[in-house]
Amino acid sequence: MFEILVNRELAPGIKLLEVKSPDITKKVKPGQFIVLRINEKGERIPLTVADKHPERGSLDIIYQEVGKTTRELGCLGKGEFLLDLVGPLGKPGEIAKYGTIILIGGGVGIATLFPYIKAFKKAGNKIISILGARTKELFFLEKEIENLSDEFYITTDDGSYGKKGFVTDLLKDLTEKKIDLVLAVGPLVMMKAVRQITKPLKILTWVSLNTIMLDGTGMCGSCRVTVGDEVKFACVDGPEFQADKVDFDELIFRNQRFSKEEAISLNIYNEKCGNKRCPKN
Amino acid sequence: MSKELVRKSMPQRKAKERIGDFQEVNLGYTEEQAILEAKRCLQCKKPLCIKGCPVEIDIPKMIEYIAKGDFIGAIKNAKEKNALPAICGRVCPQETQCEKLCILKHKGQPVAIGNLERFIADWEASHTTNSKEYNNKEQSEPNRGAKGIKIAVIGSGPAGLTCAADLARMGYEVTIFESLSEPGGVLRYGIPPFRLSRGVVDREIEYIKNLGVDIKVNMLIGQIKSLNNLFAEDYKSIFIGTGAGLPRFMNIPGENLNNVYSANEFLTRINLMKAFKFPEYDTPIACGKKVAAIGAGNVAIDSARCALRLGAQEVSIIYRRSEQEMPARDEEILHAKEEGVKLFLLTLPVEYYSDEKGCVKKARCIKMELGEPDGSGRRRPIPIENSDFEMDIDTVVVAIGQSPNPLLLHSTPELKVAKYGNLVVDEESLETGIKGVFAGGDIISGAATVIEAMGAGKRAASSIDNFLAKK
Numbered sequence: 001m002f003e004i005l006v007n008r009e010l011a012p013g014i015k016l017l018e019v020k021s022p023d024i025t026k027k028v029k030p031g032q033f034i035v036l037r038i039n040e041k042g043e044r045i046p047l048t049v050a051d052k053h054p055e056r057g058s059l060d061i062i063y064q065e066v067g068k069t070t071r072e073l074g075c076l077g078k079g080e081f082l083l084d085l086v087g088p089l090g091k092p093g094e095i096a097k098y099g100t101i102i103l104i105g106g107g108v109g110i111a112t113l114f115p116y117i118k119a120f121k122k123a124g125n126k127i128i129s130i131l132g133a134r135t136k137e138l139f140f141l142e143k144e145i146e147n148l149s150d151e152f153y154i155t156t157d158d159g160s161y162g163k164k165g166f167v168t169d170l171l172k173d174l175t176e177k178k179i180d181l182v183l184a185v186g187p188l189v190m191m192k193a194v195r196q197i198t199k200p201l202k203i204l205t206w207v208s209l210n211t212i213m214l215d216g217t218g219m220c221g222s223c224r225v226t227v228g229d230e231v232k233f234a235c236v237d238g239p240e241f242q243a244d245k246v247d248f249d250e251l252i253f254r255n256q257r258f259s260k261e262e263a264i265s266l267n268i269y270n271e272k273c274g275n276k277r278c279p280k281n
Numbered sequence: 282m283s284k285e286l287v288r289k290s291m292p293q294r295k296a297k298e299r300i301g302d303f304q305e306v307n308l309g310y311t312e313e314q315a316i317l318e319a320k321r322c323l324q325c326k327k328p329l330c331i332k333g334c335p336v337e338i339d340i341p342k343m344i345e346y347i348a349k350g351d352f353i354g355a356i357k358n359a360k361e362k363n364a365l366p367a368i369c370g371r372v373c374p375q376e377t378q379c380e381k382l383c384i385l386k387h388k389g390q391p392v393a394i395g396n397l398e399r400f401i402a403d404w405e406a407s408h409t410t411n412s413k414e415y416n417n418k419e420q421s422e423p424n425r426g427a428k429g430i431k432i433a434v435i436g437s438g439p440a441g442l443t444c445a446a447d448l449a450r451m452g453y454e455v456t457i458f459e460s461l462s463e464p465g466g467v468l469r470y471g472i473p474p475f476r477l478s479r480g481v482v483d484r485e486i487e488y489i490k491n492l493g494v495d496i497k498v499n500m501l502i503g504q505i506k507s508l509n510n511l512f513a514e515d516y517k518s519i520f521i522g523t524g525a526g527l528p529r530f531m532n533i534p535g536e537n538l539n540n541v542y543s544a545n546e547f548l549t550r551i552n553l554m555k556a557f558k559f560p561e562y563d564t565p566i567a568c569g570k571k572v573a574a575i576g577a578g579n580v581a582i583d584s585a586r587c588a589l590r591l592g593a594q595e596v597s598i599i600y601r602r603s604e605q606e607m608p609a610r611d612e613e614i615l616h617a618k619e620e621g622v623k624l625f626l627l628t629l630p631v632e633y634y635s636d637e638k639g640c641v642k643k644a645r646c647i648k649m650e651l652g653e654p655d656g657s658g659r660r661r662p663i664p665i666e667n668s669d670f671e672m673d674i675d676t677v678v679v680a681i682g683q684s685p686n687p688l689l690l691h692s693t694p695e696l697k698v699a700k701y702g703n704l705v706v707d708e709e710s711l712e713t714g715i716k717g718v719f720a721g722g723d724i725i726s727g728a729a730t731v732i733e734a735m736g737a738g739k740r741a742a743s744s745i746d747n748f749l750a751k752k
C-alpha cells in the first residue's frame with residue numbers, strides 16, 4: 001500500500017499526486033514512469049514521474065482526469081492509499097551536454113518535460129522551452145520551467161496566453177538558429193508535427209511516447225510501436241525514442257484499441273458520480 | 282480389458298456448460314474413485330515413475346497411502362518433495378513424465394498419478410484449511426529462519442516458489458521479490474482459472490508463506506534494486522527465477538493491428554486483471570467473434586479456450602505442423618476440441634489485413650506439408666506453393682512462444698546471456714557468472730513446463746545450501 005501525501009488540482013482536470021515510495025524515489029530518473037493500480041478491481045495505468053522528494057521519500061505524478069481510472073484517482077485524498085505502485089519503469093533519458101536544446105511540452109506532457117529540463121539545465125545546456133495548451137487556464141509548472149529556461153515561450157490554441165497557434169509554429173522560427181537537440185512530449189499528433197519540422201532539418205529529435213500498457217515490464221507487448229524496421233516495446237525500450245523513425249500513425253490507431261470499453265467504463269462511473277469531477281482537494 | 286486395467290476417468294463438467302464461465306473443467310476424484318485408482322498401482326520394486334518426475338516425488342509410496350485411505354499420509358509424503366501438489370496435479374504433462382514410464386502403460390492405461398496428486402492436495406484443503414490448528418501444527422516449519430541467513434528469490438513463479446520453499450525448510454530466511462501485484466508468476470497471469478482455479482493458487486502460496494517465506498510484490502528487481510543492492514542489504518545468495526516473459530511475434534505484415542494480441546497480453550488481461558469481469562473490473566479486453574490463436578502449445582490452447590469463454594463464436598487454432606506435433610498436453614487438446622475449438626493444421630499465417638479502424642479483419646495463410654525432421658526432432662513444415670487462402674478473423678492471439686525475460690539481464694551486464702536470450706548457468710550447480718547468484722526455470726531453459734521449472738528451483742536450493750555451507 002502506498003500512502004498519498006498530496007492530491008491537488010493544478011489546472012482544471014489536471015492534478016498533482018504526491019505518493020510515498022522511498023525505494024522508487026531513490027532510483028527514479030528523468031523520463032521514467034510508474035504503473036499504478038488504485039484498488040483490487042482497478043486497472044494498471046502508466047504515468048510519468050514529474051518530480052521526486054528524497055527527503056520525504058515521495059514522488060510527484062501529474063495526470064489528467066480523462067478516463068474512469070484517472071477520475072477515480074482524482075477523488076482520493078491525503079492519507080488514502082494506492083494498492084499497487086511499481087517502478088521506476090522504462091529507460092531513463094540520456095542526460096548530457098548537447099548544447100542548445102529545445103524542449104516542447106504539450107498539455108499534460110509538460111509534466112514529463114519538467115524533470116528533463118531540470119537535468120538538462122544542470123548538465124550545462126542552453127534551454128529553450130516551448131509550452132503549449134488549448135487555453136490559458138490549462139497551464140501548470142510554467143513559472144518553474146520559465147525560471148530554468150534561457151528562452152521561454154507559450155502558445156495557446158485560442159490565443160488566451162502567449163502566442164496564438166501551435167508549438168510547431170514557434171518551433172519553425174526557432175530552428176533558424178543552431179539547435180543540437182529537440183525533445184517533445186505531448187499528444188501524438190503534436191509530436192508527429194514536431195518531427196515533420198525537424199526531420200528535413202536533420203535535427204536530432206527525441207519524443208517520449210505514451211502508449212497503452214498493462215504490466216509495464218516488457219511482458220505483454222501492449223505498448224508495441226514500430227520504429228524504423230523494428231517493433232519496440234515502449235515500456236522497456238522507451239518510452240523515449242528518436243522521432244524520425246517512429247510510426248506515429250500506427251500508434252495513433254493502437255492508442256484507440258479500447259476506446260469503446262473506455263467509454264463504457266467512464267459512462268458507468270459518470271452515472272454514479274453525477275458526471276462531475278471530484279470536488280475534493 | 283480386465284477391471285483393474287481400466288483407469289478411473291476424471292469427472293468433468295460438460296463442454297456446453299463450462300464454456301459459459303471460467304470455473305474449473307475437471308472436478309476431481311471422489312474418495313472412492315481415488316482409492317480404486319490407487320489400487321491399480323503395481324507397487325513396482327524398481328519404480329520408473331519417480332524417474333519421470335522432475336521433483337522426484339515418491340509416487341508409489343504416495344499411492345500406497347491413498348490405497349489404504351490414509352490421505353494425510355499421502356499428502357505429507359508428496360509435500361516432502363513438492364510444495365505445489367494441487368497445482369502439479371492439474372497442470373503437469375503427466376503423459377510425458379511419470380505416467381509415460383508407468384509399467385501399466387504397456388498393458389493399457391497408466392495409473393492416473395496426476396489425478397491422484399490433485400485428489401490428495403484438494404482433500405487436505407477441504408478437510409483441514411478451516412482448522413487453524415492444523416495449519417499451524419502440520420504446515421509451519423519448526424526451524425523457520427533458524428540459520429539466520431537471508432536469501433533473495435527473484436520471481437514468484439513455479440521456480441521461485443519451489444526454491445524458496447526448500448530453502449525455508451532448511452532454515453533460511455527467504456524473501457521473494459515479485460514485480461506484479463500478486464505472487465504466482467505464470468500460475469497467476471498465464472494459466473486460466475478453468476484449468477487452475479485461483480483458490481488453488483492462493484492456497485499453495487499460503488502454504489509457502491506458512492513455511493516462513495516473505496513475499497514482496499510490486500518489486501521489479503533490476504529497476505528498483507540491483508543485485509548489488511540486494512547483496513548490500515545482507516542477502517547472502519540470490520536465486521533468479523524471472524521466467525520467459527518476453528512474447529515472440531512472427532514479424533509479419535499487420536501484426537501490430539488492433540485486436541492482434543500476444544498471448545501474454547491476452548491471458549494477463551483475463552487471468553491476472555480479470556478482464557472477463559469487465560466493467561466490474563476496470564481492465565478491458567476487446568475480443569471479437571472470430572478468433573484465431575496462432576501456435577499449438579498449452580498457451581495457444583488456453584488463449585483459444587479463453588476466447589470461447591469471452592463469447593467468441595468461431596475459435597481456431599492455426600498451427601504450421603500436424604496434430605501429432607502439437608506440444609500442448611493431450612488433455613487440453615481434447616478439452617479444446619470438446620468445447621468447439623477448430624484446428625487449422627499445416628497452416629501458416631503470413632499477413633493480416635486491416636479494416637478502416639486499424640483492426641484486423643482477415644488473415645492470409647498458406648498451407649504447409651511436413652518434410653524431414655528438424656533440430657527439434659519434429660518434421661519440418663514446408664510451404665506449399667500457391668496455396669494461399671484468406672480467412673475472416675477479427676481477433677488474433679499470437680502464441681508461438683516466449684523468450685526469457687531480458688529486463689534483469691540487461692540491467693546486470695555481468696550475467697552472461699546465450700543466443701536466444703537464455704541466462705547462462707553452470708549445468709550442475711545452476712550458478713550464474715556471478716558468485717552466489719543462481720538461476721533456474723524458463724529464464725535458463727526458455728519456455729518449458731511448470732514442473733521442470735520447479736525441478737530447477739529445487740536443484741538451485743540445494744546448490745545455494747552447499748554454497749553457503751562452504752562459506
